[in-house]
Amino acid sequence: MALVKNGLVVDDLWESLDGRDPDTIDAKTALLVSPAELSALGQRLSRFGQLGVALAPADDVRPLAEDLKRLALVALTLPKFNDGRAFSQARLVREADGFKGEIRATGHILRDQLNFLRRSGVDTIEVPDDGDVDSWARAWDAEARRFRGYYQTAVDHHSNRASSTPPTVLRRWTAPTAVSVLATNAIVIQDATSYAGAWAY
Amino acid sequence: MYAYDDFDHAFVRERANEFREQVARRLAGELTEDEFKPLRLMNGLYLQLHAYMLRVAIPYGTLSSAQMRRLAVIARRWDRGYGHFTTRQNIQFNWPKLVDTPDILDSLAEVEMHAIQTSGNCIRNVTADPFSGAAADEIEDSRVWAEIIRQWSTLHPEFTFLPRKFKIAVTGAESNRTAVKFHDIGLRMRRNGADEIGFEVIVGGGQGRTPIVGTTIREFLPKQHLLSYLEAVLRTYNLLGRRDNLYKARIKILLAETGVEAFTDAVEAEWERIRGGALTLPEDEIRRIEAHFAPPLLVAASPDQAFAEAKRAQPDFAAWCRSNLFAHRVPGHAIVTISLKPSGGIPGDATAEQMEAVADLADRFSHGEIRVTHEQNLVLADVREADLFTLWQGLVAAELATANIGLISDIIACPGLDYCNLANARAIPVAQRISRHFSDPALVEEIGPITLNISGCINACGHHHAGHIGILGVDKHGEEFYQITLGGAADDDATVGRILGPSVPYDGVVEAVENVIQTYRNIRTGDERFIDTVRRAGINPFKEALYGTR
Missing domain, CATH: 3.30.413.10 (Sulfite Reductase Hemoprotein, domain 1)
Structure with missing residues (x-):
């Protein structure tokens, strides 16, 4: 299936283990396993350079803390668009110490949710079966630019921590025209023209 | 009251634009009703028996006279000349057309209003004490905290698809005028032994088919930690709350099924992880919000002679004073509740003309500010005793002088x-x-x-x-x-x-x-x-x- 990663269309190079014997699989494979497989197979998975885990909505992220340090992908699922557990799972994964990989959302996603997903830590979405990949890629960008600022801190602002901008709590401009002393820059909108253009998807 | 700056204005306009697009996609058939539903609900638009209903947010029930006049305009232009004030301190319009709703939201945005999160499985309009800032028994103005929560919860990326709706109430006074124990989270300001102010956190209250009085899961939460603690409660609920049965999806059921202790442990563990982090409220941030709610300058006055005289001369006025006034923190002033419960009337309904009359009276006698109560009445919070009789005459003229607050006909x-x-x-x-x-x-x-x-x-x-x-x-x-x-x-x-x-x-x-x-x-x-x-x-x-x- 096609993916949109940070707004760009990319191929899905990952393979699911799906009950196969991992020893028979080429170590260069980007391998996606379930939490149960991850804990049962342990060391037998260590030869894979790229290992990911696919979580069900009810799976608890916190016991995976150690594993997350070596995982390159966490895939989450929205069984239905209004089942919002993936948003909290994404947040917990993104905030886990040492996780630098991809967080992928799959399942029933509405494009109106892309910005919420992105701000919760998701960077990649699996385009729904009937979806036009390019339009989803455009939607990712458009939704990210829809608001010039947000009222609350979220995962998308973590990258600012190391910067010299002061810490903020309630609200933050994402545009460089910010006037508030509380401002940070998460997404830089170059000018008003491109900003206005972002609505017209 | 809170006044929008550039940030708030931009945000609400961008949101109104987003909704205009969503309505267009729905009307063009790009969105199914099932997909449109959560989007319209997050903008307060319900589909009722006969028509759409638009629920407009009145954050913690506080309105300016200009906003009240705009509600009157909307009632006349896009509805049938009236609106209905709700038990969540909001207002509902019962007859808007779908195609008109983007225009209504634009009109609201002009006066710093919106319909964000008045519905849907998200954090709803936060309610607060309608006597905030004026009541004699107040520890702190609850609107400051309700506004902080409003901002934090507005389009919160993580908590917009919760198992079910989520209601928060804040009270800053000794007496509880917000039904604080019947909310998903009730926050009650408290002073601890060291004379610091914080919150008692009450969780899992609610009505519906399983009425439950909320449970205190934390006796004292220092106020700078309010948002991190709320986030810990919401995250725990979002991950663990039931999604298999609409009627068992509220946090009160999670609390009952998990047990108070296990639930509290889960919340505290998550809070431990995030406390002291990015959500800690700096003192200057609290001050910035507080400044918006600076009380009006009121000069203490001794009992007014003409006021006493008017009560003797006009028994109807005296009766109204007995039921509709509440003690103000400044001598010589009163908190006035305007009843929206006339004999034979529809509780909470007000006509456009009545809204305008209240706006005018608020300008003349109460610093241009109006509150909505969860009992579906209106409040003028800072009225001089010397003005009460003239105010009452104005209310009589607008058919708003029913003397029944807290009595059996105040339904x-x-x-x-x-x-x-x-x-x-x-x-x-x-x-x-x-x-x-x-x-x-x-x-x-x-x-x-x-x-x-x-x-x-x-x-x-x-x-x-x-x-x-x-x-x-x-x-x-x-x-x-x-x-x-x-x-x-x-x-x-x-x-x-x-x-x-x-x-x-x-x-x-x-x-x-x-x-x-x-x-x-x-x-x-x-x-x-x-x-x-x-x-x-x-x-x-x-x-x-x-x-x-x-």
């Missing part, structure tokens, strides 16, 4: 089967009949303080569980019947009412209420309030009087 009612597609029975005509029956001001005053709440279905939007007298509409083989409960209370001794006996038919409700009131008058001792009589004597005397001793 809370949901829209019921007249509007709502969830309802089993009508609520409004029942309220109208009861208020007509109890229309003699002297009698109503003699009966004394009492709350009477009516819901048209088990979802309990009319707060019947929390009424001293509660009336619940049920459907029995296609006929409307009404179950009566006694002893509910939303105050500090929050209680769920007990069912009196078999439900009564539509035509028997007034008679049943009359019977209950007669019993109360027969058995009360001295000037005992109705609720105290029920608490002392139990429901049996009422049961026997209504149903006989069989």
